[in-house]
Amino acid sequence: MSKPTPLMTQYLAVKKQYPDKVVFFRMGDFYEMFYDDARVASQVLGLALTTRGEHLNEKIPLAGFPYHALDQYLDKMVRAGYQVAICEQVEDPKLAKGIVQREVIEVVSAGTSLTEGALAGVDNRFLVSVAPADGRVALARADITTGEFTVSILDADRWRDRLISLHPTEVIHPAEFDPALTSLPAGYQPVITPLDDWIFAPDQAEQVLKGHFGVLSLKGFGLDGESAAVSAAGAALYYLQEHKKRDLVHLRGLSVERQEEGMILDAPTRRNLELVDPISVSGNRSATLYGVLDRAATPMGRRLLRHWLERPLLDVSAINRRLDAVGLLVARRGLRGEIGKILGQLTDLERAVARISLNRANGRDLQALRLSLEKLPAIQAALDEAPEGLLCDVNRSFIPLPELVEDIARTVVESPPISIRDGGLIRANVNSELDELREIAHSGKGWIHAQQEKERARTSIPSLKIGFNRVFGFYIEVSNTHKNKVPENYIRKQTLVNGERYITPELKEMEARVLGAEEKIKALEAEIFEELRQRVVARGADVQMNAALLAELDALHSFAVTAAEENYCRPRVDEGEGIEILDGRHPVVxxxxxAGDKFVPNDLLMDREANRFLLVTGPNMAGKSTYLRQIGLIVLMAQAGSFVPARSARIGVVDRIFTRVGAQDNLAGGESTFLMEMHEAANILHNATPRSLILLDEIGRGTSTFDGMSLAWSLVEYMETNPRLQARALFATHYHELTELERHFEGVKNLNVAVKQWGDEISFLRKILPGAAGASYGIQVARLAGLPPELIERAKEILSDLEARENSPETQSLRGRKAPRAKKVDSSQLNLFIRTVSPLEEALRKIDPERMTPFEALSWLIEQKKRLETTS
Ligand SMILES: Nc1ncnc2c1ncn2[C@@H]1O[C@H](COP(=O)(O)OP(=O)(O)O)[C@@H](O)[C@H]1O
Ligand SMILES: [Mg+2]
Structure with a gap:
C-alpha cells in the first residue's frame, strides 16, 4: 500500500475538522475539492470531475477552479444549501519549509456570506435564529452585510408570519425545536440549518453576547429574564463568529423589537395584498405596493421602506409623527427637491461600514464613505427648515464627522485603484518615508543627478559621473586624470582603460532603497491604509447612526415624492372606529x-354599527377584488406613515388586516384547494379582534355553488353574532343570494359594483353603489370575454331551465332560512372548520388487513355494515 502524500495528509486533517462542509482547498492559483466534495462541487458548480494522484491505492476525485472566481462559486454553493470551509495557504510558499501551511480562515453559508454578490444587492440578507421558551418564540435577525442585529419575542401563533415577512436568507434553530418551515410560499425558501441544542442554551448564549458587547450584564439591552431572546440572539452571534472567525465589530448593538408596536401580516394577507412580491411568479416587483411606493434614493432607505410596509405601526402618535414629516416634505417642494438631490449621491453606508469593519474595503469604499459623509452638512442645512417633529429630530441626531472626512480626503487619492496591495492609493505629504520612497522610485534619475553634483563639488572632479550597471548597481566613475582626488570613502570596484569605478556605502544604501522602493511603497501604502481603516472603524458606530438616520429621511422622502407625484392625500389616523375614504384608488392597479383607461375612484364608509360588514356583490370582472384590496392597502399605507391614493381618508387605527381570497383567484399560488381556503378562514375566526379589518374575497368559491353559498352564509352569520369577532369586514361575492343577509343582521350592508346593461350587452362602470347587485350577468361577461355566440346561446337555454327550477327545496331552504339574530353562537358551529372522524373510520384505522385471514376480514365487514344500519 502506498503512503499518503504530505499534501493529502494535510488535507485529510482539515477535512476531519469540517466533515459536513465542502472544503475549498487553496492550491497556488486554484481552489480544489477532493473526494465527495469534488463530486458535489462538480454537480452544483458544473465543474469537470477529474482525478489527482492516488491515496491508499485509489485515485482521488478532484474538481477545481481559479482563485479569482471564488465569490461566484461560493454564491452558487451556498444558494444550493451547502456550507463551504475556505482553506487558504497561510504562509508564503517561497518561505515554506516543506509543505505550505494551510488553515480554514472562514466558513460560508447562505446567511453568513460576504461575497460581492451578497454585498451588491439592496435587500437585507438576514440570518434568523429561532428559539422557543415559555410558549413564545424569539426571533433574532442579524444581517452581517449591514450590521443590523435585532431580536423580538413573539406569540406562538405569530412568529411564523413575522419570520416570513423578514424573508430570511438562512434560518438556524435548535435541533430539538423544528420550526417546520417546509411549506413556505414560493420564493421564500431560506436555507434551514439545525444546530446543536447547547448553542441555544441560555447560559452559553448569554456568555457569547456579553463577550461580544464587552458587558457584565444584558440589562442594558432590556433582555433581563428574556431567556428566549437571549438564546436566539446568542446563538446567531455564535454562528456568525464561528463562521467568520473574526470579531464582528460592526454588529454594535442588539435592538429589541416589541410585537405590540407593529402589525404582523400573515402570509395569505401579504400575498393577496401583493406588498413586496407579486402573486404571479412571472410578475415583477413594479406591480407591487413596494414597487409603486419605493422612490428611495439609497439602498438603506429602500430596505427601511420595505420594513415599514411589512410592519405598519399601531400607535397613532407614532403614525402621525411620520405623516407630519411626510406632509412637510410634500408641502415644501424646494426642500423635497434639495434633499432628493443630495440623497441621490449617497452610497450604501451600512454596507460600507460592514466592508470596512470586516477588512473587505478598498480605497474606493473609503472615498465613497467620505463623499457621503461630506453631504451631511448640506442635508442639515436644508432640514433646518423643519421646525419640529421627526425631521427635526433626525436632523439633530446626525453626527457630522468632519475630522474623518478630512482624514480620508487627505490620505487617499481621488480615484484609488481597486487593490490595496499594489500602491497608488495614498496621497503625497501623508507620510515622509512614503514621499521619499516615491521620490526615489519615480525620480531615481533626479536623485542621481543631484548626488552627482554633490560629489563633484565635494571632490572638485568636474567629470565625475554616477552610472548604473546590472553587475555592480550604482557606481561612481572617475577618469584617470583625477584619480588622485578620489576621497577616502570610495571603494574601488572596477578598473577601466581610462578610469576607475567606485562605490560608497551611501550609494549602496541608496541603491538598495531604489531597488526595494517599489516593494516598500506597496507595503507602506497598505500599512497607512490599514491605519486609516482602523480610524474609520473607531468611528463606525457614528457612521452607522448617520446611516440609520439617512435611511429614515430617505424613506420619508420617498413617501413624499410618491404622494406628490401620484396625487395622494394625507390620511387622518385616529383611535376612532370608522374608516371613511373618499375617492379611494388602488395604488398599483x-x-x-x-393607456386611455381611467381608474374609477370609489368611496368607503365603514363604522362599527350599521356599516360594519359590507357585502360587495357584482358580476365577475366588475371590480370587487380591486375595491377590497385598495381598502386594505390604503389602511396599511396610512399606518406605515404614507399618504394614500384618495381625495380624503380617515382611518380608525386597525390592529390587524386579514385578507382571504377564495380558491380560484389563488391558482397562481398552486395551493388552491378548498381545504386551504377553509383553513385560512378558520384562522381569522381564531385571531381577529373587534379592531381588525377583514377582507374576504369570494370565500366559499372553491367548492360547489350550494356548498359555497351555505358556507359563506354561515361564516357571515358566525362573525356577526360572535361579539369577539365583530370586526370591520368587507366580503366580495358573486353569489347575489347572499345579499339577503342584510335583512338579518344589523351590521351588514349591501354594496354593488355598477354595471350598465342594454339587451345582451353590459359595460362595467367600476362604481361602488349602495344596495345589492341586480343580477349576476355571468353570460354577458362570457360574451365580453369572446366566447363563441353558439355557446352563449346554449348557456342562456340552460340558465332559463335552471331558473325554472328555482323553487327546488334546496334553494328554498337557503333563501327562506330564519337567521338567528343576536343568538349566541356556541362553538359547535365551528365544526364547519373542524374535521370530524366517524366511528367507521376509527374502526378502519385499528385493523391491519394484511394480518387478517379472508374469513376475519369478511366478518369484520359484516359487523361494520350491521353497526352502520343500526345507528342510522
Ligand atoms: N375602479 C376601477 N377603475 C378602473 N378599472 C378597474 C377598477 N376596478 C377594477 N378595474 C379593472 O377591472 C379588472 C377586474 O377587476 P376585479 O377587481 O378583478 O373584478 P372582480 O373581482 O369583480 O371580478 C381589473 O383587473 C382592473 O383592470
Ligand atoms: Mg375578484
Whole structure:
C-alpha cells in the first residue's frame, strides 16, 4: 500500500475538522475539492470531475477552479444549501519549509456570506435564529452585510408570519425545536440549518453576547429574564463568529423589537395584498405596493421602506409623527427637491461600514464613505427648515464627522485603484518615508543627478559621473586624470582603460532603497491604509447612526415624492372606529391600467354599527377584488406613515388586516384547494379582534355553488353574532343570494359594483353603489370575454331551465332560512372548520388487513355494515 502524500495528509486533517462542509482547498492559483466534495462541487458548480494522484491505492476525485472566481462559486454553493470551509495557504510558499501551511480562515453559508454578490444587492440578507421558551418564540435577525442585529419575542401563533415577512436568507434553530418551515410560499425558501441544542442554551448564549458587547450584564439591552431572546440572539452571534472567525465589530448593538408596536401580516394577507412580491411568479416587483411606493434614493432607505410596509405601526402618535414629516416634505417642494438631490449621491453606508469593519474595503469604499459623509452638512442645512417633529429630530441626531472626512480626503487619492496591495492609493505629504520612497522610485534619475553634483563639488572632479550597471548597481566613475582626488570613502570596484569605478556605502544604501522602493511603497501604502481603516472603524458606530438616520429621511422622502407625484392625500389616523375614504384608488392597479383607461375612484364608509360588514356583490370582472384590496392597502399605507391614493381618508387605527381570497383567484399560488381556503378562514375566526379589518374575497368559491353559498352564509352569520369577532369586514361575492343577509343582521350592508346593461350587452362602470347587485350577468361577461355566440346561446337555454327550477327545496331552504339574530353562537358551529372522524373510520384505522385471514376480514365487514344500519 502506498503512503499518503504530505499534501493529502494535510488535507485529510482539515477535512476531519469540517466533515459536513465542502472544503475549498487553496492550491497556488486554484481552489480544489477532493473526494465527495469534488463530486458535489462538480454537480452544483458544473465543474469537470477529474482525478489527482492516488491515496491508499485509489485515485482521488478532484474538481477545481481559479482563485479569482471564488465569490461566484461560493454564491452558487451556498444558494444550493451547502456550507463551504475556505482553506487558504497561510504562509508564503517561497518561505515554506516543506509543505505550505494551510488553515480554514472562514466558513460560508447562505446567511453568513460576504461575497460581492451578497454585498451588491439592496435587500437585507438576514440570518434568523429561532428559539422557543415559555410558549413564545424569539426571533433574532442579524444581517452581517449591514450590521443590523435585532431580536423580538413573539406569540406562538405569530412568529411564523413575522419570520416570513423578514424573508430570511438562512434560518438556524435548535435541533430539538423544528420550526417546520417546509411549506413556505414560493420564493421564500431560506436555507434551514439545525444546530446543536447547547448553542441555544441560555447560559452559553448569554456568555457569547456579553463577550461580544464587552458587558457584565444584558440589562442594558432590556433582555433581563428574556431567556428566549437571549438564546436566539446568542446563538446567531455564535454562528456568525464561528463562521467568520473574526470579531464582528460592526454588529454594535442588539435592538429589541416589541410585537405590540407593529402589525404582523400573515402570509395569505401579504400575498393577496401583493406588498413586496407579486402573486404571479412571472410578475415583477413594479406591480407591487413596494414597487409603486419605493422612490428611495439609497439602498438603506429602500430596505427601511420595505420594513415599514411589512410592519405598519399601531400607535397613532407614532403614525402621525411620520405623516407630519411626510406632509412637510410634500408641502415644501424646494426642500423635497434639495434633499432628493443630495440623497441621490449617497452610497450604501451600512454596507460600507460592514466592508470596512470586516477588512473587505478598498480605497474606493473609503472615498465613497467620505463623499457621503461630506453631504451631511448640506442635508442639515436644508432640514433646518423643519421646525419640529421627526425631521427635526433626525436632523439633530446626525453626527457630522468632519475630522474623518478630512482624514480620508487627505490620505487617499481621488480615484484609488481597486487593490490595496499594489500602491497608488495614498496621497503625497501623508507620510515622509512614503514621499521619499516615491521620490526615489519615480525620480531615481533626479536623485542621481543631484548626488552627482554633490560629489563633484565635494571632490572638485568636474567629470565625475554616477552610472548604473546590472553587475555592480550604482557606481561612481572617475577618469584617470583625477584619480588622485578620489576621497577616502570610495571603494574601488572596477578598473577601466581610462578610469576607475567606485562605490560608497551611501550609494549602496541608496541603491538598495531604489531597488526595494517599489516593494516598500506597496507595503507602506497598505500599512497607512490599514491605519486609516482602523480610524474609520473607531468611528463606525457614528457612521452607522448617520446611516440609520439617512435611511429614515430617505424613506420619508420617498413617501413624499410618491404622494406628490401620484396625487395622494394625507390620511387622518385616529383611535376612532370608522374608516371613511373618499375617492379611494388602488395604488398599483391605477398605474397598470392600459393607456386611455381611467381608474374609477370609489368611496368607503365603514363604522362599527350599521356599516360594519359590507357585502360587495357584482358580476365577475366588475371590480370587487380591486375595491377590497385598495381598502386594505390604503389602511396599511396610512399606518406605515404614507399618504394614500384618495381625495380624503380617515382611518380608525386597525390592529390587524386579514385578507382571504377564495380558491380560484389563488391558482397562481398552486395551493388552491378548498381545504386551504377553509383553513385560512378558520384562522381569522381564531385571531381577529373587534379592531381588525377583514377582507374576504369570494370565500366559499372553491367548492360547489350550494356548498359555497351555505358556507359563506354561515361564516357571515358566525362573525356577526360572535361579539369577539365583530370586526370591520368587507366580503366580495358573486353569489347575489347572499345579499339577503342584510335583512338579518344589523351590521351588514349591501354594496354593488355598477354595471350598465342594454339587451345582451353590459359595460362595467367600476362604481361602488349602495344596495345589492341586480343580477349576476355571468353570460354577458362570457360574451365580453369572446366566447363563441353558439355557446352563449346554449348557456342562456340552460340558465332559463335552471331558473325554472328555482323553487327546488334546496334553494328554498337557503333563501327562506330564519337567521338567528343576536343568538349566541356556541362553538359547535365551528365544526364547519373542524374535521370530524366517524366511528367507521376509527374502526378502519385499528385493523391491519394484511394480518387478517379472508374469513376475519369478511366478518369484520359484516359487523361494520350491521353497526352502520343500526345507528342510522
Ligand atoms: N375602479 C376601477 N377603475 C378602473 N378599472 C378597474 C377598477 N376596478 C377594477 N378595474 C379593472 O377591472 C379588472 C377586474 O377587476 P376585479 O377587481 O378583478 O373584478 P372582480 O373581482 O369583480 O371580478 C381589473 O383587473 C382592473 O383592470
Ligand atoms: Mg375578484
Amino acid at each position: 391605477e398605474k397598470l391600467l392600459p
